[in-house]
Amino acid sequence: RGATPVESAILNGDSETGVCIQKMAFKLDTGAILGVEKMTISPDITAPELRIKLNEKAATMLPQIIKKYLADKITPIPQDEHLASHCKKIKKEDGLIDAHDTSIENYRKFRAYAAWPRTYFFATPKNDPSKKIRVIVSSAEFKENHFIITKVIPESKKEMPFSQFIDFYDLENLSKSF
Numbered sequence: 001r002g003a004t005p006v007e008s009a010i011l012n013g014d015s016e017t018g019v020c021i022q023k024m025a026f027k028l029d030t031g032a033i034l035g036v037e038k039m040t041i042s043p044d045i046t047a048p049e050l051r052i053k054l055n056e057k058a059a060t061m062l063p064q065i066i067k068k069y070l071a072d073k074i075t076p077i078p079q080d081e082h083l084a085s086h087c088k089k090i091k092k093e094d095g096l097i098d099a100h101d102t103s104i105e106n107y108r109k110f111r112a113y114a115a116w117p118r119t120y121f122f123a124t125p126k127n128d129p130s131k132k133i134r135v136i137v138s139s140a141e142f143k144e145n146h147f148i149i150t151k152v153i154p155e156s157k158k159e160m161p162f163s164q165f166i167d168f169y170d171l172e173n174l175s176k177s178f
Helices: 005-011 047-070 103-112
Strands: 016-022 033-040 119-125 133-143 146-154 169-171
Touching (some): 005 016, 005 047, 016 047, 103 146
Antiparallel strands (some): 016 033, 133 146
16 A cells, blocks of 8 residues: 555565556555456566556456445455555655665665666766766666666766766766666
């Protein structure tokens, strides 16, 4: 329950998620369940990609469930409040990459926050040590237990390969491969 179920599933390293069609209730996500379908979470899928798949699944489920519900062929199942899990609202600062986190945690963060707030870190131009810029990670991969940044978007600049970026910037609490 909450504002960020897709992002939270990725951040938690869940292997599956799903779609739940429920009756409307006064409290958020508390209505009786009319139908559920599970879906495997691919280890490299981003939140926007997963959301599209979930929406497609919901779009095929909903008309069938409404038809069965109106024909009295579905018995709504009340939710057990003790089994409910809750996810938090995302803040911009949640996207900050932390070199103290594990490689897999940073990769999950990259995947979960691919749409917003994006993952980012701060760097200092080698030719201007008094300046500090925000750098968005636009492409990354997870290989041999390492979070590897492949492309970035420096503040007020165009996307570039990370290997080119590190020639001109000092990184704060960040290494090329976690």
